[in-house]
Amino acid sequence: MLKLTKYKRRIGIVALADSGKTVFLTSLINHLIAHDPEMFQVGDSRKNTIRKFKTLPVGGEEFKYHKFRDYLANGKWPEKTKDRYQYRCEFERTDWAFSNADLHFYDFPGERLADVLMSSPRYEDWCDTLLEHFDNDSEYREITETFVKTIHDRSSDESIILAAYRKALAKLTLNFKPLISPSTFLLDTQGQYPSLEGVVGNDPEILSDFIAERRASGLTFDEQFAPLSKRARQSFPDLAKRFAKRYSEYRRILVDPLFQDLASCHQLIVLVDVARILSSGVGAYDDCQQILRQLMGFLNPGLSIFQKFYRALSLPLNWRPGGVSRICFVASKADLTHPSDTDKLLLLLSSMVRRVEADLDGVETLQVACSAVKSTECPDLSQHELCGRAVHDETGEFRDPDDPKMIYRVDPLPERWPMSWSPNEFIFPSVYPLFPNRKDSPPEQYGLDTVFNFLMNEKFWE
Numbered sequence: 029m030l031k032l033t034k035y036k037r038r039i040g041i042v043a044l045a046d047s048g049k050t051v052f053l054t055s056l057i058n059h060l061i062a063h064d065p066e067m068f069q070v071g072d073s074r075k076n077t078i079r080k081f082k083t084l085p086v087g088g089e090e091f092k093y094h095k096f097r098d099y100l101a102n103g104k105w106p107e108k109t110k111d112r113y114q115y116r117c118e119f120e121r122t123d124w125a126f127s128n129a130d131l132h133f134y135d136f137p138g139e140r141l142a143d144v145l146m147s148s149p150r151y152e153d154w155c156d157t158l159l160e161h162f163d164n165d166s167e168y169r170e171i172t173e174t175f176v177k178t179i180h181d182r183s184s185d186e187s188i189i190l191a192a193y194r195k196a197l198a199k200l201t202l203n204f205k206p207l208i209s210p211s212t213f214l215l216d217t218q219g220q221y222p223s224l225e226g227v228v229g230n231d232p233e234i235l236s237d238f239i240a241e242r243r244a245s246g247l248t249f250d251e252q253f254a255p256l257s258k259r260a261r262q263s264f265p266d267l268a269k270r271f272a273k274r275y276s277e278y279r280r281i282l283v284d285p286l287f288q289d290l291a292s293c294h295q296l297i298v299l300v301d302v303a304r305i306l307s308s309g310v311g312a313y314d315d316c317q318q319i320l321r322q323l324m325g326f327l328n329p330g331l332s333i334f335q336k337f338y339r340a341l342s343l344p345l346n347w348r349p350g351g352v353s354r355i356c357f358v359a360s361k362a363d364l365t366h367p368s369d370t371d372k373l374l375l376l377l378s379s380m381v382r383r384v385e386a387d388l389d390g391v392e393t394l395q396v397a398c399s400a401v402k403s404t405e406c407p408d409l410s411q412h413e414l415c416g417r418a419v420h421d422e423t424g425e426f427r428d429p430d431d432p433k434m435i436y437r438v439d440p441l442p443e444r445w446p447m448s449w450s451p452n453e454f455i456f457p458s459v460y461p462l463f464p465n466r467k468d469s470p471p472e473q474y475g476l477d478t479v480f481n482f483l484m485n486e487k488f489w490e
């Protein structure tokens with residue numbers, strides 16, 4: 029039957045690196061292509077199905093769905109993605125008589141998210157936000173202490189300041205800190221991460237020097253910049269001007285295109301890896317919140333009076349307002365935690381995003397706990413144990429993806445975020461994916477269809 033209208037949406041998937049974006053999108057596409065209503069509910073009935081699925085061409089780099097699915101089918105998680113990828117598809121739903129869907133997904137590399145701190149065109153704003161975060165967080169403060177001293181030392185010069193900043197960034201990299209801006213230090217424009225090939229020993233000073241000498245704090249070594257405090261900007265006015273110029277150029281070339289894509293999205297899926305934040309220590313919580321706040325501030329600076337007026341009317345029905353209208357906050361990898369803790373997982377997610385959510389204007393939100401590729405089972409609900417193909421055995425030795433499943437212990441989730449906690453205070457062991465061998469079968473999921481249905485039931489059509 030001829031479809032009269034289109035449900036057309038651009039959907040951005042954002043999160044810090046390793047939060048599960050690639051796996052999420054791969055599983056979602058798999059469920060749409062090989063839709064099985066028993067495994068993935070569409071709309072409000074198990075009878076509804078997806079039909080006539082078609083991939084559409086995209087303007088940029090295409091999301092390598094087949095490659096990523098192949099990894100999973102071979103018992104491995106997809107390799108780390110370094111680029112921004114897009115995937116666009118069209119399909120019909122048996123419960124939609126007059127329209128079809130056209131969904132365009134954007135998968136952004138998490139490392140680049142640190143550059144949301146550059147949402148302001150003013151170099152000074154970037155400096156102040158970044159330095160404030162360094163100062164507020166004990167781990168960042170410790171790592172960046174020498175750099176901060178350097179910018180307040182009048183005998184410093186450009187090369188001394190840049191070397192000190194690169195050294196600080198190298199240490200942040202080695203400590204898996206996500207707020208590394210400019211993000212090209214961590215992921216350069218060729219999609220390469222810092223390499224430790226050829227370095228001798230594992231002394232942190234030697235390792236950080238090795239990285240600091242090889243990675244630029246900017247697009248290239250000639251276009252580097254570093255944050256200067258207000259006082260340092262006054263002490264080094266010419267340097268501040270040069271840095272501001274390079275900052276603008278960096279934004280123009282690297283940040284603007286990325287954030288234009290992001291800003292063009294109608295809907296967002298924001299993944300939060302609660303288990304990882306708990307196992308990484310309290311600093312990871314602050315980092316994630318800081319990035320979320322910046323991101324939301326950039327995407328939803330507040331609606332204009334006209335937008336508010338039209339949203340309040342929500343008429344005519346086929347008119348879709350500009351900007352992000354729906355955000356789904358997802359606690360990803362729920363299968364790494366015990367199923368009896370799912371309510372707590374949602375509470376933790378909710379208390380983490382509550383404040384950013386409250387500041388959003390005219391955006392509908394939902395919070396969902398989700399396992400895109402459910403890779404654990406729970407043998408006994410009364411025991412804090414899971415069964416899966418654990419990546420490590422009890423002694424910490426690596427296991428093979430082909431090794432049999434094993435039962436292992438997981439920590440219970442806390443009722444609320446503790447005031448403070450250390451790395452490894454909570455442990456949620458990693459597992460290899462459980463994926464059906466049958467070529468056309470999607471993996472078992474939890475919550476993925478809830479996210480999909482939330483994004484699919486806005487009342488605006490084209």
Ligand SMILES: Nc1nc2c(ncn2[C@@H]2O[C@H](COP(=O)(O)OP(=O)(O)O)[C@@H](O)[C@H]2O)c(=O)[nH]1
Pocket residue numbers: 043044045046047048049050051052105106107108109138360361362363364398399400401402403458459
């Ligand atoms: N158990 C489990 N682990 C997951 C799931 N999704 C992702 N992971 C783990 O998280 C890692 C990073 O996932 P990926 O999708 O590459 O993250 P991205 O960097 O945000 O794209 C994977 O290598 C897996 O170890 C999931 O649904 N269940």
Ligand SMILES: [Mg+2]
Pocket residue numbers: 049050108109137
């Ligand atoms: Mg990825």
